Amino acid sequence: MDLKTAAALRRLRLISVPEAVSFLILLLCSVLKRTTEFDAVRPMGMIHGALFILYVIFWADAWNRTKWPKKTAALYFVLSVLPAGGFFAERKLKREAENAVIASRARNEGIVNA
Template sequence: MFPLGLLRLFSILDGLSFVILLYFSIYEKRILGNEDAIRTPGMIHGVIFCAFVILLFFSWDKYKWSLKRAGLVFVCALIPFAPFFLEPSLKREQNSPS
């Protein structure tokens, strides 16, 4: 499972935590006026993102990805909902015989 399986897991967690963070930042903070609404979800998302980046470096090294491939995976972590589209590609790569 390590590191590609963990990268897949943290890719999905990053996508989900970003969607949750968007909810708290738009609805709770802007509409309801709760200024502290994004403190906890923001911290959780930040920790998940940092773990994702660390796992990305491990995967890049272990699977000898090109800079283009590693860059694409990283950019997908920055675009909302992109991790959900990245997941099938990572799953195919994990299941393929090396």
Template sequence: MDIKTATALHRLRLISIPEALSFPALIIFGSVLSRVSDIDFLMMPLGIVHGVLFVIYAVLLLDVWSKTKWPLKRVAFFFLLALLPFGGLYGDKLLKRYEADGVIAARARREGVVSP
């Protein structure tokens, strides 16, 4: 794995957690509180934050796809995880594993160890 691919994976990991937490925050604080009380002012800012984080996540996912040459199924799976509340937390766990596996493979290639 080259440095550009590792960086792309790391950037996607960094945005996956805030994106994963913004959706439940939008549901809990925005929707529920606006229905049970007079607190409507949270809905729009939370919606904007979540929307921006989701768009950034999608763009970074496309960047990772172009650099890693993942199959479309894997990219679609990560996109679907972004649509689920807390799905990005599981996605972060998977991305961490892919990132670590890539670093290990790159070190093995650099040291001349051939993997089967």
């Protein structure tokens, strides 16, 4: 895995958790708006919207660089629109990055001919 691909995966991984947290907070704000006088849906919606747009941009970049199959790319996109899905995406991306580093080190040491 080259550095640009690794950086694309890292960016996607790093944005996935804040995007998931903002989604959960937005859902909480929606409930509070309907049950109390507290109304923070508009500002939280803008924050979540910006984070979601960043996630989609980083997702597209990662898909382009990694050449994921459509099924894998769709999984990461679906995780972005599910509440708490970003937490699962982050965990899966972290595992994928660690496996890529291990494979790269093995190739560099001549353990695996890949």
